[in-house]
Amino acid sequence: xxxxxxxxxxxxxxxxxxxxxxxxxxxxxxxxxxxxxxxxxxxxxxxxxxxxxxxxxxxxxxxxxxxxxxxxxxxxxxxxxxxxxxxxxxxxxxxxxxxxxxxxxxxxxxxxxxxxxxxxxxxxxxx
Numbered sequence: 230x231x232x233x234x235x236x237x238x239x240x241x242x243x244x245x246x247x248x249x250x251x252x253x254x255x256x257x258x259x260x261x262x263x264x265x266x267x268x269x270x271x272x273x274x275x276x277x278x279x280x281x282x283x284x285x286x287x288x289x290x291x292x293x294x295x296x297x298x299x300x301x302x303x304x305x306x307x308x309x310x311x312x313x314x315x316x317x318x319x320x321x322x323x324x325x326x327x328x329x330x331x332x333x334x335x336x337x338x339x340x341x342x343x344x345x346x347x348x349x350x351x352x353x354x355x356x
Contacts, residue, residue: 234259249320250276279317289316289323 232240234255241252253272260269279285298307316323 234262249324253320275320278319278322283317285317291316 238252238255238259241247241255253276256272257269257276260266260272274280274283279289294310297309298305299309300306
C-alpha cells in the first residue's frame with residue numbers, strides 16, 4: 230500500500246537528508262486536498278518567501294543581538310550591532326544564507342564579546 234501524503238511529509242520531516250522544499254511542496258498539496266487554505270498558504274510562503282504585506286512568523290525573526298563587520302564602497306563597518314533580522318525570503322535562500330554564515334570561521338573572541346545584552350537605547354532603535 231502506498232504511503233499517504235501525510236506519512237510522506239512526516240517521513241521527510243524526520244529525515245535530515247530530505248529536502249525541505251520537497252516536504253513543503255507536499256504540504257501545499259495536502260492543504261489543497263484537505264481544503265486547508267491556511268496550510269497551503271503557509272507552505273507556499275515558506276517556499277516562495279514572504280511578500281511585503283505578509284506577516285512574518287516569529288521563527289523567521291532572529292531575536293539575538295547580531296554584530297557584523299563589513300565594507301560598503303570605501304566605508305568599513307566594525308562591530309555594527311543589528312537588533313532584528315527578518316528572514317522573509319524563500320526557504321532555500323534562507324538555508325543557503327545560514328550555510329554561508331556557518332561555514333565562515335568565527336574570530337577568536339571571548340563569549341562576553343560575542344554575546345552582550347543590548348542596552349535600552351539599542352533595543353528601541355529601529356533597524
